[in-house]
Amino acid sequence: MSGYDPALVDAFLEHHWCYRPVDATFMGNRDHDYRLPPVGPGVLAEELAGNRALHARIAATPEPFAVGDRLDRRMMLAELEVQAAAIAVRSRLANPAWLSGEAAFAVISLLLPQTAPVRPDALRARLAAIPAFLAEGAAAIGDSPTPAGWVQRARREALAMAVFLREDIALHDDYSPDWDNARNDAATAFESFAAAIADIPDADPACGEEFLTLIMKRQHGLGLSPAEAVEQARAAFDRMGEELVSMASAIDKDRSWQDIVAGLSKIGPASVDEAFASYQAIDMDARAAAAGLVTPAVEYGLDYRWMSPCFRRISQSLYFLFYRSPPGLEAGQGSVYWITPPGDDEAAFLAASNTATVKTIHSVHHGGVGHHTQNARARAAQSRLARIAGTDCALGLAFLGAGTLIEGWACYVEDLLMEAPGFYSPEEEILLKQYERRNAASVLVDINLHLGRWTQEQAVAFYRDEAGFAPSRVEGEVVRNSMLPGSRLMYWLGVEGIKTLRRRWKSDTPSFHDTLLSYGHMPLAWIAEEMDRAGQLNP
Incomplete structure (x- = not known):
């Protein structure tokens, strides 16, 4: 058994941010500001494989002496374990409200005071990625039964974001007309997404005793x-x-x-x-x-x-x-x-x-x-x-x-x-x-x-x-x-x-x-x- 390496935290975060780049923006890492989460075929299998490999690396280390390292190791193992279970029984990609939320905050996170000044290149990149992201996400869900409340929330968020992109984003202090093409295309994508998921049949949202x-x-x-x-x-x-x-x-x-x-x-x-x-x-x-x-x-x-x-x-x-x-x-x-x-x-x-x-x-x-x-x-x-x-x-x-x-x-x-x-x-x-x-x-x-x-x-x-x-x-x-x-x-x-x-x-x-x-x-x-x-x- 090798000693604990604090650099495992970096590996853990890079794995997390690879599949959740909007989280990276909120946490203050700017390396992923131009990306949206991957949602295509094979993403979950790829994530799970990386999750298991990283979990094995961390689990193979002894409990650290330093309290900070000890807590880091413990949180990484717990989060990886729950994320792996979620992939199997409660995939975020099956939730249209996760898709609408990530797409919305991919943009909004770059416009908040916490991320000032606005990085125009990153903003345009994320706006340009929204149509494919939402289309792939909706296609993956298809007509699979989904809790009606999730669908309603996703539609409300998507339609509200369409209005924001067509109208209110222009009120931002850093707004520039060179955002217009990308923001209008993204607004249309949000409207199409809301229409695509409108008739999904309802499902029970219970996660079950084992997962809870x-x-x-x-x-x-x-x-x-x-x-x-x-x-x-x-x-x-x-x-x-x-x-x-x-x-x-x-x-x-x-x-x-x-x-x-x-x-x-x-x-x-x-x-x-x-x-x-x-x-x-x-x-x-x-x-x-x-x-x-x-x-x-x-x-x-x-x-x-x-x-x-x-x-x-x-x-x-x-x-x-x-x-x-x-x-x-x-x-x-x-x-x-x-x-x-x-x-x-x-x-x-x-x-x-x-x-x-x-x-x-x-x-x-x-x-x-x-x-x-x-x-x-x-x-x-x-x-x-x-x-x-x-x-x-x-x-x-x-x-x-x-x-x-x-x-x-x-x-x-x-x-x-x-x-x-x-x-x-x-x-x-x-x-x-x-x-x-x-x-x-x-x-x-x-x-x-x-x-x-x-x-x-x-x-x-x-x-x-x-x-x-x-x-x-x-x-x-x-x-x-x-x-x-x-x-x-x-x-x-x-x-x-x-x-x-x-x-x-x-x-x-x-x-x-x-x-x-x-x-x-x-x-x-x-x-x-x-x-x-x-x-x-x-x-």
């Missing part, structure tokens, strides 16, 4: 079986329902918790300008409130600004994030946080920008003490993959295993600031309890849907009627669940895992949180093992 268990065990590092996770989440969901009733009664015996939460939409700025200013102001308040609990990343900038005009329409139809941390391989000095400007309905904008929502979702979960600090700390992680595993790509996280720490932290820190006296009102704490209950609900849908216990219709009804999701959000949430098994259970299980670790931590609160984040984007269960190995945890 593999994700939970290998990618997330969880010791729970799917059935055990459902049991725990169901008990928590029911308990939190009772807690919400009790919390509301303590505030006003004549108002339900639903009424109290609805009332929060009326508390906030009185004007658009005040709403815009509130994002930065509340973010600063959150950082101050976090003092003594965690060390916010004040050295890494967070620039709140209005969303660029060219993206305002397309952001409504794609997995388009208002906060996206800069590429881990090209982090720069800070991050852009886009605020979607009001449309014709200013009252709706002000309601959506209410103080409670800006405070919990934008300023805490995503902002200064949430994802922003987490991403800044990840840049200095000892593990190379931990610096980029949490990169948001066209469909979600680059490496799903990082999710229990990433989403676990952002949800956990919402509740953490309840320990800062006066930061939240009692009514806002009810909102947080609703968020926590929704995350437990998502575990139930994620697992029951993929075990075949619930139909998509049952999942929709549960989210709408029991979990209290907004009706406009329910269909999209179920489609996301169905496309990405194991991607929604990581929120609630991540929070619960952090709470458990904190109870075992031997030192003070700030050192726990700062140490936790220092590991970067890695499965929470593996971080726990490393903390235990370092003697930092009680039994």
Whole structure:
């Protein structure tokens, strides 16, 4: 057995980027900016052969002594194993929404502030590659039964991208008329793709217990079986329902918790300008409130600004994030946080920008003490993959295993600031309890849907009627669940895992949180093992 070679990370990433070049762009590697993913005949067989050869090389090495190398080796083996299983039982090439998302973000990823300045040659190359990419992808799917939600999402994205390319891309600051031929051809290709997949017959989206268990065990590092996770989440969901009733009664015996939460939409700025200013102001308040609990990343900038005009329409139809941390391989000095400007309905904008929502979702979960600090700390992680595993790509996280720490932290820190006296009102704490209950609900849908216990219709009804999701959000949430098994259970299980670790931590609160984040984007269960190995945890 040969020694571990850190250069294996380079081999792993090159293999990954060969088949996922848009991921490379989001991660900050520019070598693949001119390419789209290969989708032709034989691609999956070629990828699988390379996957197995690389897995064998890495598995033949001993466990490294250095913690960063040890985590890198572990993540590579887990990701390769799950990717190989996915090729066999759940190929991404069979999902039209993967095709539409990759084609869309192949272009958009080159136009974001994180990749400025625009590289015109790369942009034109990707635009020119879109017609063949979508045509080959649609031909490969043919009339194979495909979950209807995936098809609907793909068609919506494709038609929205056609409009973006014909109209809104010209609003980009770096737009040039020499993009026109390629962008018009690409727009036509998106329209043709939407038409080609319109009549595909429906299919069950369940991935099955074996594949879901593999994700939970290998990618997330969880010791729970799917059935055990459902049991725990169901008990928590029911308990939190009772807690919400009790919390509301303590505030006003004549108002339900639903009424109290609805009332929060009326508390906030009185004007658009005040709403815009509130994002930065509340973010600063959150950082101050976090003092003594965690060390916010004040050295890494967070620039709140209005969303660029060219993206305002397309952001409504794609997995388009208002906060996206800069590429881990090209982090720069800070991050852009886009605020979607009001449309014709200013009252709706002000309601959506209410103080409670800006405070919990934008300023805490995503902002200064949430994802922003987490991403800044990840840049200095000892593990190379931990610096980029949490990169948001066209469909979600680059490496799903990082999710229990990433989403676990952002949800956990919402509740953490309840320990800062006066930061939240009692009514806002009810909102947080609703968020926590929704995350437990998502575990139930994620697992029951993929075990075949619930139909998509049952999942929709549960989210709408029991979990209290907004009706406009329910269909999209179920489609996301169905496309990405194991991607929604990581929120609630991540929070619960952090709470458990904190109870075992031997030192003070700030050192726990700062140490936790220092590991970067890695499965929470593996971080726990490393903390235990370092003697930092009680039994």
